[in-house]
Amino acid sequence: MSTPTQQTRDDRSELTTLITAAVLELTRQWNRLTVAQDRLLRTLERIRPGLGATTRINSYITAFHHEVGEFDRLTRAVAERWAAQDLPTAYRDGALRALRRANRDITLFRWTADHQAALTGLTSIFYVDLVARIQEAVRRAQAFARAAQEATRTVTLGRNHAGIDAPRLAADHPLSTVVYSDQARHPVKDWARSALTYQGAVTANHGAINTARLELEAEWMQVRDGDECGWTGHQDTDHADGTIRSIDDCAAYPVAHHGCVRELIPRPDLNGRRGLVSGDPA
Incomplete structure (x- = not known):
């Protein structure tokens, strides 16, 4: 398997x-x-x-x-x-x-x-x-x-x-x-x-x-990306890899740039978690 x-x-x-x-x-x-x-x-x-x-x-x-x-x-x-x-x-x-x-x-x-x-x-x-x-x-x-x-x-x-x-x-x-x-x-x-x-x-x-x-019905997704890739663009200092993002943020930035290897993993287990902010580490 x-x-x-x-x-x-x-x-x-x-x-x-x-x-x-x-x-x-x-x-x-x-x-x-x-x-x-x-x-x-x-x-x-x-x-x-x-x-x-x-x-x-x-x-x-x-x-x-x-x-x-x-x-x-x-x-x-x-x-x-x-x-x-x-x-x-x-x-x-x-x-x-x-x-x-x-x-x-x-x-x-x-x-x-x-x-x-x-x-x-x-x-x-x-x-x-x-x-x-x-x-x-x-x-x-x-x-x-x-x-x-x-x-x-x-x-x-x-x-x-x-x-x-x-x-x-x-x-x-x-x-x-x-x-x-x-x-x-x-x-x-x-x-x-x-x-x-x-x-x-x-x-x-x-x-x-x-x-x-x-x-x-997930509200959050976990991001896998290149080590140095920013969330909104390659030079963005807000690095994407290993973070949790709201599903709306993911829809706005499904990739950051041409050639981006971003993968988005559903995290329905995080629904309702208090204090979670888009961009927090996973």
């Missing part, structure tokens, strides 16, 4: 497997953009003034836009599958892990209307976040296509006999990166791993929190 620690590792490995598969698929589909970009640039580099040059350029640009459309369709499918299948699995596994850690029967968890509503709220937010990144990538790819077409136009008009500057176009329009709000560019795989790990952890911990509240 597995120990609680072994079971927790097994639960987390299931979530890790979901995340890894989704990250690989997102990265694979994103690679479609970079391959199409490289192919277009190599082709346009060979364009010289002459009869039919404009027609050929337009056909190459059209082929690139087709690949962008396929990227849009296939990455949206990944996002839909993540929201419709993988995140519900993460939520359920978080709920079952919480019951195991509280030494309660896992059959207590059911997909009640409350759980379904909570999950719907999470998945809708996370799905919109992913689609926004996909839309941004499509816009950037379209901007690259316009720039490439304009660059080759000067060649076909005979104003640039050296041909297009493909390295410059690629550097100005790097389709293999995701742009963050601070304008920093990150490789797609790094962004996907960070985003999906965060979404999976938040969803799983909300499964634990809601199960503690609804099935166990």
Whole structure:
């Protein structure tokens, strides 16, 4: 029979497997953009003034836009599958892990209307976040296509006999990166791993929190976290590990930051304990 620690590792490995598969698929589909970009640039580099040059350029640009459309369709499918299948699995596994850690029967968890509503709220937010990144990538790819077409136009008009500057176009329009709000560019795989790990952890911990509240009527939860992790953020001096937190506080901070390893354990045995304050040591 597995120990609680072994079971927790097994639960987390299931979530890790979901995340890894989704990250690989997102990265694979994103690679479609970079391959199409490289192919277009190599082709346009060979364009010289002459009869039919404009027609050929337009056909190459059209082929690139087709690949962008396929990227849009296939990455949206990944996002839909993540929201419709993988995140519900993460939520359920978080709920079952919480019951195991509280030494309660896992059959207590059911997909009640409350759980379904909570999950719907999470998945809708996370799905919109992913689609926004996909839309941004499509816009950037379209901007690259316009720039490439304009660059080759000067060649076909005979104003640039050296041909297009493909390295410059690629550097100005790097389709293999995701742009963050601070304008920093990150490789797609790094962004996907960070985003999906965060979404999976938040969803799983909300499964634990809601199960503690609804099935166990728990008012408190015990926190396991990284040794130096703060409650509201990594630099928070209010360290989270080994503390007791109110269930409302846990709902507000299911994780502290991207990459957070926080685990929340129901403590219904603490209900009604006088003098207990959120943040007290367990």
